[in-house]
Amino acid sequence: MTGFLNVVRRMALSLLGMATLIHFNSASAQTAEAYYVNEIAPIVQITCSNCHYAGGIGPGLKFTGSSSEDHNQFVQYVNDPTPGARANTVLTKIRGGASHGGGAPVPQGSVEYQKFSQYMELLSGDGGSDTAVPGAPTIGSVTAGDGSAVVNFTAPSDDGGAAISSYTATSSPGDRSASCSASPCTVTGLTNGQSYRFSVTATNSVGEGPSSNLSDSVVPVAASVFRVALEEPVSSETHTGVGNLRGWAVSSDGIAKVEIYIDGAYAFDAPYGGNRGDVGGAFPDISGSRQSGFSLAFNYSDLSSGPHRVSAVAYNALGDTKESAADFEVVRFASSFIASADAVNLNQSSCAVSSDEISIVDALVEGALYDLKLKWRRAEQGFEIIEIR
Helix, strand or coil: HHHHHHHHHHHHHHHHHHHHHHHHHHHHCCCCCHHHHHHHHHHCCCCHHCCCCCCCCCCCCCCCCCCHHHHHHHHHHHCCCCCCCCCHHHHHHHHEEEECCCCCCCCCCCCHHHHHHHHHHHHHHHCCCCCCCCCCEEEEEEEECCEEEEEECCCCCCCCCCCCCEEEEEECCCCCEECCCCCCCCECCCCCCCCEEEEEECCCCCCCCCCCCCCCCCCCCCCCCEEEEEECCCCCCCEEEEECCCEEEEEECEEEEEEEEECCEEEEEECEEEECCHHHHCCCCCCCCHCCCCCCCCHHHHHHCCCEEEEEEECCCCCCCCEEEEEEEEECCCCCCCCCCCCCCCCCCCEEECCEEHHHHHEEECCCCEEEEEEEEEECEEEEEEEEC
């Protein structure tokens, strides 16, 4: 009788082994997530969820009841820091080892334990999903700048089954790189005058994919400079009498001339080439920047009282133009130029001083009485009449 029972036991174990083998051979064709849904989720709900939930006593893994989310919990836990790094930890804990507070909910040797073992193999083998690195992007146009390049590309048609999180453009030579979330990527730190080609890779949660083909060659160059500044008349201020009309202009291609326009009409060419050490210091790489000033004496009283606009238009050697303008007010006496030496008499006048202003009452100018206000002008380094009443 005993011998018969042993035979029956061996036959049962053999049948169980064959069933288990068939079960796990079919499991190998499934993704880890599908296997979790079909085989592991029921075990977790019965044996693990009582402790491993948000706010529960089970550390590490926190289950929600959603098969997809719970599978992702295992993916993150088991594959940290490398694929399969904690697979043995999971198997040890569920059979009661490694100080598992929940005891041995899945005894070693049980079918459930074997299912967990298969699940850990699936997680360790493919990172917990059927995703892969993305394909190679398609390189597009590259535009060179000043020590930089803008690299355009098209996203790969194959994202590997996971959203692409970033792209990296890399120069050749130099291996200067930059990351971006979408086209284009701007690579900086390049050497002007050096020829470069660029490639682009895509990265998703699995990793970085292969490089695109290299782009056509481009050569970064220093940015072309073309600037003009009208410093006097001072915008939004009041001017009268003879004063300065001045400023500066620089260009990488050289300055050909500076034209002056008054209220939109051409007036004259300004003398150009005055010493401007301050401009030379600001643009040390621009030839001629230290002799970039234009300046002349201008009689603002030739203009009518009221608002006016003066524009300085600089031409570079290529014929390109840049403009700088000032809107200002003019106050004036009846005559545009008071020539007589004794035409102004202040003997009967009174004056008051407030901060940087001087007020004069009953100034006699060419036989007429005026009240005047003068203000210190830093640009002119002197006082200028700003009111005539």
